[in-house]
């Protein structure tokens with residue numbers, strides 16, 4: 364494969380920034396080079412310039428989706444940064460006890476679904492779900508990870524991140540395990556670009572997990588996103604960010620409950 368010229372890399376960076384808000388620094392050049400070269404080989408395209416032209420001229424937008432799939436970092440795990448999940452489950456139990464029956468949760472950058480399913484397990488433990496109208500929406504930009512999330516099947520090696528007492532919510536299938544059908548029935552996964560509000564959902568959500576995605580966005584994009592999440596949360600609802608992210612004072616409408624956990628005023 365030919366080298367990726369700096370000017371072409373800059374054009375790719377700009378395209379990705381404009382489409383999904385992700386800021387790729389100069390240090391990501393070799394990663395972009397290796398990921399794109401794989402796709403170019405599949406297409407029989409021999410230069411990065413020609414590939415960029417191919418992306419731009421594809422009016423269906425499908426190639427852009429594949430480019431974003433190739434670039435995005437989808438690292439996630441079951442029960443990652445668990446404190447935020449526990450806080451949502453605690454409030455879920457209290458809401459059910461008060462008689463609330465319709466409950467809506469949103470994993471806003473769900474990746475392959477582990478975040479949504481971890482929450483589903485904790486909600487199932489927190490309160491009886493028999494008469495609840497309960498839904499967890501998972502959204503992501505990457506069609507690739509959304510496919511995995513919808514399947515709800517994961518390599519057996521990931522089982523160790525799920526606490527032993529919750530293993531009843533997964534079914535062993537040898538090299539893979541599957542999330543229990545009831546929990547899967549609560550979860551819906553759809554494609555959504557977080558940098559392009561307003562979003563089509565009606566809400567109101569009881570809690571939104573927006574974790575480890577805002578780090579990729581610039582400040583104006585983050586503020587627009589937080590404002591839109593605020594619009595979709597009911598008063599008293601929670602926004603949980605990643606531990607490396609924060610909702611600054613400039614994004615009004617939230618009060619800090621604990622680090623990375625904010626309540627809609």
Ligand SMILES: C[S@@+](CC[C@H](N)C(=O)[O-])C[C@H]1O[C@@H](n2cnc3c(N)ncnc32)[C@H](O)[C@@H]1O
Pocket residue numbers: 382383384385435436437438439440443471472473474475478502503504505508555556557558573574575576579605
């Ligand atoms: C590092 S993962 C975080 C997954 C999960 N929230 C967690 O904390 O473990 C970031 C996810 O954000 C998604 N993403 C990046 N830009 C996005 C955008 N503009 N809109 C929606 N999702 C985006 C990526 O595809 C990726 O799956």
